[in-house]
Amino acid sequence: MLTESEKTQIREVLEEAKQRLARTGQHALSYSMNHERNIGRDSIDESMEEEIFSTEMRLHDREKYLLSKIDKQLARLDSGFIDTCESCGEVISFKRLLARPVTTLCIDCKEQDEREEAAVEQAGRGGALDASAGEEMGGAGATSDE
Numbered sequence: 001m002l003t004e005s006e007k008t009q010i011r012e013v014l015e016e017a018k019q020r021l022a023r024t025g026q027h028a029l030s031y032s033m034n035h036e037r038n039i040g041r042d043s044i045d046e047s048m049e050e051e052i053f054s055t056e057m058r059l060h061d062r063e064k065y066l067l068s069k070i071d072k073q074l075a076r077l078d079s080g081f082i083d084t085c086e087s088c089g090e091v092i093s094f095k096r097l098l099a100r101p102v103t104t105l106c107i108d109c110k111e112q113d114e115r116e117e118a119a120v121e122q123a124g125r126g127g128a129l130d131a132s133a134g135e136e137m138g139g140a141g142a143t144s145d146e
Contacts (some may be wrong), residue, residue, distance in 0.1 A: 025067075066102065080081070092105070
């Protein structure tokens, strides 16, 4: 259970991050509104400009997503559940919340999620050896006496 002082610290961190994201969101909006199209330039210059614009918009989308996570955490803080893991119900440490204030998982559940993601990613890359790969490496029925 977090103390009032700890809750205040986390609220300050979340509010500061929210204000920072709002400022960068304003810059992104201003950039997109004032984005000028220079007609008649060569296609390489236009392509580079579009790529930069696209990257800016993707970053803006990520910031909007983070902003929604901050709002969710502020609601969890107000309801008194910010330090409760959404997966297992265990307590999330104050140090973890201070380091990553938008976290909703305790360290054990987060590590488990990352292991599962890595396993799925590895399987997607063909990381599992199949029978044909084993045959190529040592031949069918090859054994080691070492």
